[in-house]
Amino acid sequence: MSLFNKFVIETDNDYPHLLITAGVHGDEFESIRCIHTLINQLPGNLLKGKLTLVPCVNTEAFLLGNRTAADELDLARICPGDPNGTITMRVGHELSQLIRTADYYIDLHTGGIRFSVHPLTGYLLHPDQQVLDCSKWLAKSFNLPFIWGTDWRLPGRSMSIACEYGIPAIYAEYLGGAQCSEEGVSNYINGCLNVLGRLGMMNRVQPESRVKTIVEDPRRGSGHMQVCHPAEFDGFFTPTYSLGDTVQEGDVLGTVRTIDGRYTSKLIASQNGTVIVLRTFSMVRKGEATVVIA
Numbered sequence: 345m346s347l348f349n350k351f352v353i354e355t356d357n358d359y360p361h362l363l364i365t366a367g368v369h370g371d372e373f374e375s376i377r378c379i380h381t382l383i384n385q386l387p388g389n390l391l392k393g394k395l396t397l398v399p400c401v402n403t404e405a406f407l408l409g410n411r412t413a414a415d416e417l418d419l420a421r422i423c424p425g426d427p428n429g430t431i432t433m434r435v436g437h438e439l440s441q442l443i444r445t446a447d448y449y450i451d452l453h454t455g456g457i458r459f460s461v462h463p464l465t466g467y468l469l470h471p472d473q474q475v476l477d478c479s480k481w482l483a484k485s486f487n488l489p490f491i492w493g494t495d496w497r498l499p500g501r502s503m504s505i506a507c508e509y510g511i512p513a514i515y516a517e518y519l520g521g522a523q524c525s526e527e528g529v530s531n532y533i534n535g536c537l538n539v540l541g542r543l544g545m546m547n548r549v550q551p552e553s554r555v556k557t558i559v560e561d562p563r564r565g566s567g568h569m570q571v572c573h574p575a576e577f578d579g580f581f582t583p584t585y586s587l588g589d590t591v592q593e594g595d596v597l598g599t600v601r602t603i604d605g606r607y608t609s610k611l612i613a614s615q616n617g618t619v620i621v622l623r624t625f626s627m628v629r630k631g632e633a634t635v636v637i638a
């Protein structure tokens with residue numbers, strides 16, 4: 345039995361097969377609303393190819409109101425999963441099998457309950473130039489302001505499976521912070537329609553490019569957001585900057601103060617760049633990420 349619903353729109357021609365997934369993390373809402381809208385709008389409008397839409401991969405996590413299901417495994421870290429494992433391992437297996445059938449792949453995320461992310465599309469810096477160029481082309485077509493290419497060796501993600509099978513793929517991020525932004529939903533819908541148009545799967549007048557910044561960071565481990573600027577101890581996080589701000593190495597990004605008010609530690613920027621992820625949930629535990637710069 346399938347662990348998540350796949351909504352498939354077919355035409356006379358099976359190529360290309362575009363897969364778009366949402367809800368790999370259960371607390372990322374713009375993505376899910378985007379897929380629901382596409383399910384309403386797209387049947388009957390495809391010129392060619394096959395489109396698979398998954399409104400929520402991680403249903404158990406969604407129903408818990410969490411990033412992860414009850415086993416607390418991160419679905420974006422355990423792919424290709426295991427058909428005989430815990431719920432997240434089984435979902436990871438089914439998702440990985442599905443990704444292998446795609447010619448192109450888009451995975452929609454947001455910052456979830458505790459983070460907000462500057463609108464961006466990301467891809468892995470694939471060692472095969474053709475796959476890399478095509479992934480970058482997808483990212484530009486999706487048309488969010490920031491594009492981020494990162495280490496292809498990071499394991500366990502939906503992107504890692506696409507990378508392993510040479511499938512051009514992007515992920516997208518748009519705000520979060522436990523909200524569902526209308527602007528985010530509409531930009532995600534437009535991004536998906538832009539890609540469908542570029543692939544010749546539907547008629548689409550392409551908008552002007554809104555891409556402002558492209559950052560490619562080949563350093564090992566780049567793109568791993570959960571480890572950036574970790575809190576020194578449990579406490580209350582107060583940021584100094586906003587999403588999209590430019591910072592310099594050495595700037596104070598924010599503070600963590602113990603809940604009894606006795607100690608305060610400063611979070612110092614480890615590099616120059618743009619603030620692309622900001623913790624919006626004030627409580628932080630020791631070792632958890634606060635700010636990501638790219």
Ligand SMILES: [Zn+2]
Nearest residue numbers: 369372453454
């Ligand atoms: Zn996510």
